[in-house]
Amino acid sequence: MNLNSCIFIAGAHGVAGSAIERLLLSQGYMNLLTPTHKELDLYNFKQVDHYFNRYRPEYVFYTAAKMGSITYRKSHPAELLLENLRMQSNVISCSHTYGVKKLLFMSSDFIYPEKEDGTLREPDFLTGLPCARDFPYSLAKITGVKLCDYYREEYGDDFFTIVPCAFFGLNSSFDLERANVVASMTRRMHTAKLRGDSEFVLWGSGKPIKEFLHSDDVASACLLLMEQEKHESLYNIGSGNGGTSIWELACMIKKVLGYEGAIVCDMTKPDGIMRRVPDSSRIRELGWKPKYDMDAAVRFMCEYYLETLKTKI
Numbered sequence: 650m651n652l653n654s655c656i657f658i659a660g661a662h663g664v665a666g667s668a669i670e671r672l673l674l675s676q677g678y679m680n681l682l683t684p685t686h687k688e689l690d691l692y693n694f695k696q697v698d699h700y701f702n703r704y705r706p707e708y709v710f711y712t713a714a715k716m717g718s719i720t721y722r723k724s725h726p727a728e729l730l731l732e733n734l735r736m737q738s739n740v741i742s743c744s745h746t747y748g749v750k751k752l753l754f755m756s757s758d759f760i761y762p763e764k765e766d767g768t769l770r771e772p773d774f775l776t777g778l779p780c781a782r783d784f785p786y787s788l789a790k791i792t793g794v795k796l797c798d799y800y801r802e803e804y805g806d807d808f809f810t811i812v813p814c815a816f817f818g819l820n821s822s823f824d825l826e827r828a829n830v831v832a833s834m835t836r837r838m839h840t841a842k843l844r845g846d847s848e849f850v851l852w853g854s855g856k857p858i859k860e861f862l863h864s865d866d867v868a869s870a871c872l873l874l875m876e877q878e879k880h881e882s883l884y885n886i887g888s889g890n891g892g893t894s895i896w897e898l899a900c901m902i903k904k905v906l907g908y909e910g911a912i913v914c915d916m917t918k919p920d921g922i923m924r925r926v927p928d929s930s931r932i933r934e935l936g937w938k939p940k941y942d943m944d945a946a947v948r949f950m951c952e953y954y955l956e957t958l959k960t961k962i
Contacts, residue, residue, distance in 0.1 A: 767924025820865030855896030
């Protein structure tokens with residue numbers, strides 16, 4: 650890419666997309682296409698086709714996704730599958746039709762099968778079934794990965810996939826129906842502090858382990874990969890710290906927010922998958938590493954949440 654390249658960010662107003670936009674602007678890229686949903690409905694093929702025909706993007710960052718909390722995913726399986734399939738297939742197919750030079754497709758670690766050691770490696774993709782609970786979303790994202798692969802194989806298109814761990818940052822949703830675990834826990838614990846609750850309840854044992862990243866670090870990985878001449882099919886993007894347990898995460902948030910109650914576990918609730926940690930050695934071999942450690946990322950998120958509350962007063 651050069652500074653005058655026409656770059657389309659699908660999902661530019663989400664957490665990852667907005668981080669990519671900020672990074673590109675800071676690097677001097679000015680020819681960015683960042684339409685809102687009202688300006689471009691990714692679910693509508695005719696609109697996407699017309700948009701590509703009019704603006705002819707050279708590079709595409711696909712970060713759009715229909716997602717939500719565990720409760721939301723459980724109650725909306727058809728919606729999650731169909732809407733993710735529509736968005737990604739519209740953008741990927743139009744990228745081929747209109748000669749996009751490179752496309753980065755953002756997938757999810759839900760595409761990987763469950764492994765005994767909990768380590769997610771790129772070669773493990775499609776070696777087993779992903780978690781049944783999240784299968785609708787997983788199936789959509791698996792289809793996106795393979796669609797990119799097949800365009801590479803059949804037409805030579807430079808389309809590839811990244812698989813980030815859980816991430817958060819500016820524009821994260823604090824809606825408890827849609828927020829990820831960091832955002833939802835931040836909101837819930839701050840509410841508990843305001844109410845003077847003596848206890849904050851975690852579902853399960855608090856032992857499940859995941860890796861987390863600040864969205865700015867995801868963006869830097871995306872830009873690094875987009876600047877590479879040759880690509881693998883998949884790249885995991887993780888913190889490389891071995892993961893953080895839900896209990897440890899709760900303690901970090903408690904410290905930053907100054908919550909004085911006790912953290913307790915509701916052992917009647919299931920834990921889910923005990924460990925999901927990506928092996929991100931492939932991208933680290935290219936020289937990438939995150940800027941934020943977990944403590945700094947959590948502090949940023951808590952302070953961001955408090956700032957969003959001020960804007961609503």
